[in-house]
Structures are given as C-alpha cells and as structure tokens.
Amino acid sequence: MRLTNQSKQRLPWDTIIRWCMRFIAYSVVVAVGYILFDIVVKGVGSISWEFLTDYPRKGGTEGGILPAIMGTVYLTAGAIIVALPLGMASAIYLSEYASQGRFTRMIRLAIVTLAGVPSIVFGLFGLGLFVLFFNFGTSILAGSLTLAFMILPTIIVSSEEALRAVPRALREGSLALGATRWQTISRNVLPYALPGMFTGSILGIGRAAGETAPILLTVAAFYLPILPSSVFDQVMALPYHLYILATQHPDTTKVLPLQYGTALVLLVLVTAFNLVAIMLRMRFRKKYKW
Amino acid sequence: MVTNLPTKIETRDLNVYYDTTQALFGIDMVIPKNQVTALIGPSGCGKSTFLRSLNRMNDIILNARTEGTIRIDDQDIYASGVDLADLRRRVGMVFQKSNPFPKSLYENVVYGPKIHGVRDRQTLDELVEKSLQGAGLWEEVKDRLEKSAMELSGGQQQRLCIARALAVEPEILLMDEPASALDPKSTARIEDLIGELRENYTIVIVTHNMQQAARVSDYTAFFYEGHLIEFGETQTLFTKPGNQQTEDYITGRFG
Ligand SMILES: Nc1ncnc2c1ncn2[C@@H]1O[C@H](COP(=O)(O)OP(=O)(O)O)[C@@H](O)[C@H]1O
Ligand SMILES: [Mg+2]
Numbered sequence: 226m227r228l229t230n231q232s233k234q235r236l237p238w239d240t241i242i243r244w245c246m247r248f249i250a251y252s253v254v255v256a257v258g259y260i261l262f263d264i265v266v267k268g269v270g271s272i273s274w275e276f277l278t279d280y281p282r283k284g285g286t287e288g289g290i291l292p293a294i295m296g297t298v299y300l301t302a303g304a305i306i307v308a309l310p311l312g313m314a315s316a317i318y319l320s321e322y323a324s325q326g327r328f329t330r331m332i333r334l335a336i337v338t339l340a341g342v343p344s345i346v347f348g349l350f351g352l353g354l355f356v357l358f359f360n361f362g363t364s365i366l367a368g369s370l371t372l373a374f375m376i377l378p379t380i381i382v383s384s385e386e387a388l389r390a391v392p393r394a395l396r397e398g399s400l401a402l403g404a405t406r407w408q409t410i411s412r413n414v415l416p417y418a419l420p421g422m423f424t425g426s427i428l429g430i431g432r433a434a435g436e437t438a439p440i441l442l443t444v445a446a447f448y449l450p451i452l453p454s455s456v457f458d459q460v461m462a463l464p465y466h467l468y469i470l471a472t473q474h475p476d477t478t479k480v481l482p483l484q485y486g487t488a489l490v491l492l493v494l495v496t497a498f499n500l501v502a503i504m505l506r507m508r509f510r511k512k513y514k515w
Numbered sequence: 516m517v518t519n520l521p522t523k524i525e526t527r528d529l530n531v532y533y534d535t536t537q538a539l540f541g542i543d544m545v546i547p548k549n550q551v552t553a554l555i556g557p558s559g560c561g562k563s564t565f566l567r568s569l570n571r572m573n574d575i576i577l578n579a580r581t582e583g584t585i586r587i588d589d590q591d592i593y594a595s596g597v598d599l600a601d602l603r604r605r606v607g608m609v610f611q612k613s614n615p616f617p618k619s620l621y622e623n624v625v626y627g628p629k630i631h632g633v634r635d636r637q638t639l640d641e642l643v644e645k646s647l648q649g650a651g652l653w654e655e656v657k658d659r660l661e662k663s664a665m666e667l668s669g670g671q672q673q674r675l676c677i678a679r680a681l682a683v684e685p686e687i688l689l690m691d692e693p694a695s696a697l698d699p700k701s702t703a704r705i706e707d708l709i710g711e712l713r714e715n716y717t718i719v720i721v722t723h724n725m726q727q728a729a730r731v732s733d734y735t736a737f738f739y740e741g742h743l744i745e746f747g748e749t750q751t752l753f754t755k756p757g758n759q760q761t762e763d764y765i766t767g768r769f770g
Contacts, residue, residue, distance in 0.1 A: 398679075400575060401608040402607070403601065404600070404626075405600060
C-alpha cells in the first residue's frame, strides 16, 4: 500500500525531529530547574526570621532585607492600584465601545508594540515624565507609575481577551430585554470576564515585581535602612537590592549568601503571585461555562 | 388586508441592507394582535432579519441599515427619540440558540425586571413564579431557583429564556426558530406553550419546519430571497396557496 510506503519513508525524519524537539524542551526544563535548585539550596541558609524582618546593617552585609521586601510590596501595590482600573477601562472601551475601524486597529497595534518595549525604556520614560517633569522626584509615586505604565499593555491585552471570550449571545440576550449597553456590560459581561481579566493582570504584575530597570531610575535606593513615610520617599526594592549586592559590593564573598537569600525571597514572592493567578483561573473556569 | 382583526404590527416598504447587499425588499405586512404569525421560507431568505427589525436588534449589527416604517400600535418604532429600552421591553425576543445567562434561575428571570427598575423583593418573587409558570417551567424548577441555569437541559433552558422574556411583561414575543436545537419532546412542549401564550401575546415565530408552522400559527408569511411572497391565514396558505412559489415550497419542491 502506498500509505505504508510513505510512512516508512517519513519515519526517520519524524523520529529525528521529534527527538530534537524533545531534547530542546527538556534542556529548557533542566536549565530552569537547575537555576531554581541552585537558588533554593544556596539561599535557604540565609532565610531566617531576622533576615525577613530586620533592617540591613553595615552596608547590607549584616541584618535583614525588610525595607527591600516592603519596598517591592509598596511599588507593586501602587502599580496595581493605578494600572488595573486604567487597563480594564481601556480594554472595555476598546472591545465594547470603540468602532472596530482603522483607528482602533492602530491603537491595538500600539499597545502590542508597547508590551514589547524593553523595560529600561520605561525607566527612562518614567524618569523624564514623573521624576523630572511632574517633579515627583525619585519616589514611590514615580516608581509605581512607571511600573504601572510598563504593565498596562499586558493588562489591556489580557482583559480584552477575557471580554471577547464572553459569548455574543449573552450580550444580545441582555440587550433584547431592554438593557442599555452599559447595563449589559456591567451586569452580563464584566462579571464573567473579571476572573480572566484578573488572572492576566496578576501575571503581568508578577513580572513588574521582579523588574529592576524601571525602578532603577525612578525610585530605588541603594541603601536606605528605614521604611518610607510617604509616597514621595525613596525605597529599597528586592530586584535592585539583588543587583547591588551582586555587582556593587566590595566584599563579594561575604554577601554571596545574602544575595541568594534575597533572590529566593523575590522568587517566592513572584511565584506566589502566579500561583494566585492560576488558582483564580481554575476556580472560575469551573464556575462559568457556556 | 388579510384580516379584520386588530392590527399590532404594520410594516411599510421595509428595506434592510447589510452593507450594500439588500436582505429585505419593500416588505408590507400587517401582523394581527394576539395571534401567532409564522415566518417560513428557505434559509437565507431574510426571516431573521425581518424579525430583528421588529425590536430593532438590527441596530446592533454595525453594517445593517433599515429603511421604511414599522408601526407597533400606531407608533413608528424607527422614529427619532424612540426609547429602545422601552421598545425592547414591549417586544420580547427568544433566540434560536437558547442563551441562558450563567447565573441562577432566579437571577435569569429577574434580570429584565431589575433593569427596568423593579427592586421590591416580593414583587420580584411573584414575577419569577408567574413567568416560570407562563413558560411551563415552574413545577420542574421551583425547588432549585438558586441553582445555575447552566445545569438545566436544553429544552428547559429554552423555556427559561421564554420565562425571562415574559418577566418584563411584553406585548409581543419574537421567536427565531426557538425549537430548532431541541429534541422532539422538548419541541412539543414549546409548541404547546406557544398555544397557551397566544391568548395574551402577539407572537411572531420563525420556523423552517412547515408542520410546525401549520400546527402553531394562525397566520403565515412566506419569504423568498428577501421578498414577502405570500401572507395569509395558515390554513388557506397551506391548503390553497395563491402563489406558485409558495406552493413549490410547501410541497417540498425546493428549499
Ligand atoms: N450580519 C450580517 N451581515 C451580512 N449579511 C447578513 C448578515 N446577517 C444576515 N445576512 C444575509 O442576509 C440574508 C438574510 O439572512 P437571514 O435574515 O439570517 O435569513 P434567514 O433567517 O431567513 O435564514 C442572507 O443572505 C444572509 O447571508
Ligand atoms: Mg434565521
């Protein structure tokens, strides 16, 4: 049979390609696994109650990283407060109100492009606009806003996707009952889209928590062993602290364990964010099906 | 004039276009009050388009354009300043594919009333019972009103959609092939239901099942390629069609 002939011919290539793909996929997993393993093994020794709740001493060679942890928490929370409503509102406008013409397509293209802009560019943008032009100074406010703008495209794109996943029939059913467009969106679209909007957004926010470049120029303090008292203060932040320990410290061997400890804390924080997103998604996927 | 019954809906020279293609050509039709009017014709002939023009659901289709007049109780529904929310409250719609909202049965039924400002819990409770009874669903679901509508069977979901439409107390019910996705038993239930509803509502139903049209309707309109070919009493139209195309269609020679 011709079919057998063909598959005989194709078999070696199929097998070779399959093994190549498998090798590549496994290499990635092994590499990531090794990095995680390395960080956990070398970092876990530094983790202690003191490390998590104390201020750094002696230029960061002793004591804890509390200000860096709190700094990252404040910055991330600030970014969420600004970016989530703004991003969700933009997505609602784009998918539910804007006429789907050339102009809207251009806006979408711009947003997708923005999502791919290197984070240092956002850092410079934040420096120019928030730190200097609006004169917020290097501050939590400037840093949060910069992070917010960096994750805005991700939030808009994933929110739009979540909105589009709500069947058109539900909108029509609502309109046919005499609901206005906004009543339809707020009562019969948003409630089903919100979980998806949140999960997509949380993933973006997790990324923001780990970024160094955008906060480098807008908020992060080299060494500031106190907690901030207002949004106009500078703070330390985990990724930047890590960078400082790794590259700017004279006594490299002494701070190496602290470096790993800091990396581990950052990793746990970001993973926790992503876990929350995944759990939300699973929970709501069960709840709404059509 | 086909009838001397009171008129509920009257269309005059109704033309509907999608972009530049015309889907309906100069439809003049008089739909009598508290009767069941069936729209039949091969698929793509404009039945749904006609139905959607009666509650202005074509408005939400961006490339659709409507010309002509439609009067409901002598009010031009395409006149400027017409309150769309009020129009659609008066003219309810049941879709081909049932579209229950992923909410509880109770929330499905009270969705419309709440939109129109009913807040009193007792009034809502009464509306729920009345509407579900009207849709012949009350006995089956009265003990699980808090359950999700998505757990109902297909036929129950479609009756829930009918109850949801009834809850805003419309005068007209538009049904677009409401039973086409249902099994024979559920279809029979829906047909019985239409028979009961005819007393209080003006019903316009699209179907491409001619036995169904013959069973449930008082009047029948035959559409072909965007034209209204023939309109008349169902019995007459099916037994003594006045038009060759109608006869070909109902005897199954095409479509
Ligand atoms: N949204 C739309 N855009 C463009 N053409 C449409 C649209 N809806 C329907 N049409 C066209 O209009 C004609 C009538 O369609 P429709 O009213 O759905 O017919 P029926 O319900 O009788 O099957 C068909 O030729 C169909 O392709
Ligand atoms: Mg149709």
